[in-house]
Amino acid sequence: MDRICLMKKRMVYPERLELDSLIKINRQPPAGSWCNESQLCDLQETRQQRRPTEISGLQSVETTILGIPMLLSVRSLDDLEQGNADRQSTISTNIYRSSSDENSCILQADGQLFIRQRIRHLVRAFTERAQRIRRRLELPPTPSTVSSDPEDGNDLRPPPLFRRLQLTNCESADSSTCAPVAGCHSFWGRIKSIHCNRTLDPQRYEYISWLFVVMLCYMYNCWVIPLRNTFPYQTAENTPIWLALDYSADAIYFLDVAFIKPRLKYLEEGFWVADLSLTRRNYIQKWQFKMDVLSLMPLDLLYFIFGTEYLMLRIPRLLKIQTFWEFFDRVDNMVSSPYVVRMARTLTYMLYLIHLNACAYYAFSTWKGLGTNSWVFSGKGSPYIRCFYFATKTATSIGKNPKPETEEESLFMTCSWLMGVFVFAILIGQMRDIVVTATRSQTEYKKLVDEALEYMRCLNVPNHLQERVKLWFTFTWEQQHTLDESRIMDTLPHKMKTDIAINVHIQTLSKVQLFHDCDEALLRELVLKLRPVIFLPGDFICRKGEVGKQMYIVKTGQVQVMGGENESEVLATLTEGSVFGEISLLAIAGCNRRTATVRSRGFSNLFVLRKADLNEAIAYYPDAQEILKKKAKQLIKQNADRERNNKKEQEMAEVIIGNRVEAPETPRLVHTVMQVVPANSPTAHLLKYGSRSTRRVNNTWLNCAQPTTENQMLMVEDNIAVKNSESCLP
Ligand SMILES: Nc1ncnc2c1ncn2[C@@H]1O[C@@H]2COP(=O)(O)O[C@H]2[C@H]1O
Numbered sequence: 001m002d003r004i005c006l007m008k009k010r011m012v013y014p015e016r017l018e019l020d021s022l023i024k025i026n027r028q029p030p031a032g033s034w035c036n037e038s039q040l041c042d043l044q045e046t047r048q049q050r051r052p053t054e055i056s057g058l059q060s061v062e063t064t065i066l067g068i069p070m071l072l073s074v075r076s077l078d079d080l081e082q083g084n085a086d087r088q089s090t091i092s093t094n095i096y097r098s099s100s101d102e103n104s105c106i107l108q109a110d111g112q113l114f115i116r117q118r119i120r121h122l123v124r125a126f127t128e129r130a131q132r133i134r135r136r137l138e139l140p141p142t143p144s145t146v147s148s149d150p151e152d153g154n155d156l157r158p159p160p161l162f163r164r165l166q167l168t169n170c171e172s173a174d175s176s177t178c179a180p181v182a183g184c185h186s187f188w189g190r191i192k193s194i195h196c197n198r199t200l201d202p203q204r205y206e207y208i209s210w211l212f213v214v215m216l217c218y219m220y221n222c223w224v225i226p227l228r229n230t231f232p233y234q235t236a237e238n239t240p241i242w243l244a245l246d247y248s249a250d251a252i253y254f255l256d257v258a259f260i261k262p263r264l265k266y267l268e269e270g271f272w273v274a275d276l277s278l279t280r281r282n283y284i285q286k287w288q289f290k291m292d293v294l295s296l297m298p299l300d301l302l303y304f305i306f307g308t309e310y311l312m313l314r315i316p317r318l319l320k321i322q323t324f325w326e327f328f329d330r331v332d333n334m335v336s337s338p339y340v341v342r343m344a345r346t347l348t349y350m351l352y353l354i355h356l357n358a359c360a361y362y363a364f365s366t367w368k369g370l371g372t373n374s375w376v377f378s379g380k381g382s383p384y385i386r387c388f389y390f391a392t393k394t395a396t397s398i399g400k401n402p403k404p405e406t407e408e409e410s411l412f413m414t415c416s417w418l419m420g421v422f423v424f425a426i427l428i429g430q431m432r433d434i435v436v437t438a439t440r441s442q443t444e445y446k447k448l449v450d451e452a453l454e455y456m457r458c459l460n461v462p463n464h465l466q467e468r469v470k471l472w473f474t475f476t477w478e479q480q481h482t483l484d485e486s487r488i489m490d491t492l493p494h495k496m497k498t499d500i501a502i503n504v505h506i507q508t509l510s511k512v513q514l515f516h517d518c519d520e521a522l523l524r525e526l527v528l529k530l531r532p533v534i535f536l537p538g539d540f541i542c543r544k545g546e547v548g549k550q551m552y553i554v555k556t557g558q559v560q561v562m563g564g565e566n567e568s569e570v571l572a573t574l575t576e577g578s579v580f581g582e583i584s585l586l587a588i589a590g591c592n593r594r595t596a597t598v599r600s601r602g603f604s605n606l607f608v609l610r611k612a613d614l615n616e617a618i619a620y621y622p623d624a625q626e627i628l629k630k631k632a633k634q635l636i637k638q639n640a641d642r643e644r645n646n647k648k649e650q651e652m653a654e655v656i657i658g659n660r661v662e663a664p665e666t667p668r669l670v671h672t673v674m675q676v677v678p679a680n681s682p683t684a685h686l687l688k689y690g691s692r693s694t695r696r697v698n699n700t701w702l703n704c705a706q707p708t709t710e711n712q713m714l715m716v717e718d719n720i721a722v723k724n725s726e727s728c729l730p
Pocket residue numbers: 542548561571572579580581582583584585593594595596597598635638639
């Protein structure tokens with residue numbers, strides 16, 4: 001029973017339930033509920049009425065399911081038999097105390113009930129857990145890549161595999177956002193999607209646009225509160241305008257806190273949480289929520305006491321600074337040149353500090369008395385422009401500043417200079433970063449070209465070769481803006497690299513026959529192994545007889561397969577998506593030598609796939625192996641047929657030119673017979689020209705080479721003669 005006590009104590013019960021009402025209904029407490037002594041007595045009656053079979057059945061179930069519970073039951077039975085009064089040890093201070101045998105029975109039954117309930121509890125916990133996991137699996141994954149538009153410059157409909165790939169990428173990008181809203185590509189559609197989708201993606205354009213609006217309101221408050229507080233720009237006439245502007249900004253703050261921020265999806269354990277109640281809770285738990293609520297504090301109500309010119313009451317509006325940071329952070333992640341965004345932020349800080357400085361200078365001057373000495377503001381001209389000019393000069397340390405005359409003025413100037421130095425140091429550092437980043441790859445490229453040319457000059461490489469190398473560098477740079485494409489992607493995870501590679505090369509890959517019906521997994525495996533390489537016009541990509549170590553896919557440009565005598569005949573011209581070099585790689589022709597020479601016709605961009613990579617990838621894809629082998633065999637057959645025909649033509653040409661065979665001399669006996677038989681009889685004809693079959697063999701070369709009228713006539717005659725002679729035969 002001690003164990004039962006322990007287990008009960010350890011169990012974490014989610015809630016206390018009203019037992020009375022439940023007993024009335026079921027006469028049985030639900031799992032996970034506490035009961036008191038009187039309630040237990042009620043229960044005890046109910047349990048004692050149970051049939052023993054029911055209890056024994058229960059025990060056996062316990063034994064098989066839990067293992068330990070058997071021990072617990074036995075222990076409780078022992079206790080029951082002994083009727084031991086000591087067994088009144090505490091089961092739970094919250095449950096009850098028992099000292100009688102009756103209660104022992106109750107305890108035993110209660111132990112069994114407890115175990116049964118424990119099983120139910122476990123089953124429920126497992127079910128809930130399974131449902132939780134299922135829900136999690138059904139959540140959209142973290143968007144990784146935004147797919148390129150499949151229709152961009154590609155009129156050809158890609159084969160099913162590629163359509164599927166494009167679709168998958170689009171789905172992953174879109175499913176979490178505006179899919180349910182018809183026509184949500186328009187601006188209003190997007191705005192509507194805010195309403196109907198209920199939750200918002202913080203990375204989307206719509207949310208960032210909204211952030212921009214809130215950020216403008218924040219900036220308005222930041223600039224206007226100190227300005228109106230120090231400079232005499234708020235008058236009785238324009239107060240309503242200022243108030244209208246103030247409350248418009250407040251309304252936007254309110255909308256942001258009440259409707260937008262609570263709908264923002266957030267990431268939890270790698271999944272986007274899009275449940276509105278959860279997003280709302282997430283926002284409320286954040287520090288940002290407290291700041292946002294504080295920023296909306298209606299201290300303006302005190303205007304009724306202090307008057308509308310007491311602008312300090314609006315100071316809490318400046319607490320919404322998180323929106324300002326968030327906007328810049330999001331834009332920083334979104335744009336292609338984040339340094340510009342960073343510089344804009346630093347510039348804003350700098351201008352704002354100068355603005356504050358100008359306000360402080362004016363306030364200081366009015367405190368000292370306008371124009372009381374040469375350092376304070378004289379009061380002439382536009383106060384803000386003059387003060388801003390003074391503050392800028394001080395902050396940037398440009399120009400001649402009036403000399404401070406008192407300690408306070410010196411202190412003011414010292415602070416202004418220090419602030420200027422600090423902000424400028426940051427600004428100049430960031431500018432330098434921008435310039436260095438913008439030109440880094442170009443600087444690296446130039447350095448490489450210079451090194452390569454210098455090296456060739458040292459080795460006295462012929463000029464035309466140097467020119468070709470230069471041309472290669474220039475073309476490659478123009479095409480890729482980098483000399484090593486793979487280096488850029490090195491830091492990315494494998495899956496992301498594959499997605500990018502497929503998206504970038506999908507147009508070419510969709511034209512490769514090999515990939516049309518192949519497994520998506522094979523394409524994914526191969527795509528990262530493809531290395532881009534550029535060939536100049538006339539470059540030999542491979543030569544006949546070489547050992548094949550790579551195969552190629554044409555990305556752009558054209559290559560020519562050369563054959564015939566001296567490799568002067570163009571066997572085929574291959575364009576985008578064509579694969580070549582696979583025959584020697586698969587050793588289809590019996591050896592691993594190139595069966596033809598291939599050269600680049602103009603500038604061509606190819607993908608290279610190394611033999612080891614190909615073998616490794618297609619080892620598990622017999623279908624792809626078959627396709628490659630089939631194509632290679634077709635090419636071999638084509639080449640063999642062509643060569644055979646060429647040989648035949650060559651032989652015939654030789655025959656026509658001079659090897660005409662002399663007809664054999666007619667034997668004497670035949671002569672004699674011919675003289676005896678009538679000249680125009682079929683027998684004489686047969687003896688003179690021979691039978692049709694023998695004559696066909698003898699005259700093949702004649703018939704093939706020159707189907708003259710004489711031959712044709714002979715054939716006709718021959719037919720007639722043969723028919724006649726056949727008719728003469730018995
Ligand atoms: N008649 C042809 N038409 C097109 N391509 C060919 C032809 N003959 C050979 N090739 C390709 O040219 C490649 C030269 O190297 P491989 O022999 O490895 O593989 C060869 C084929 O891929």
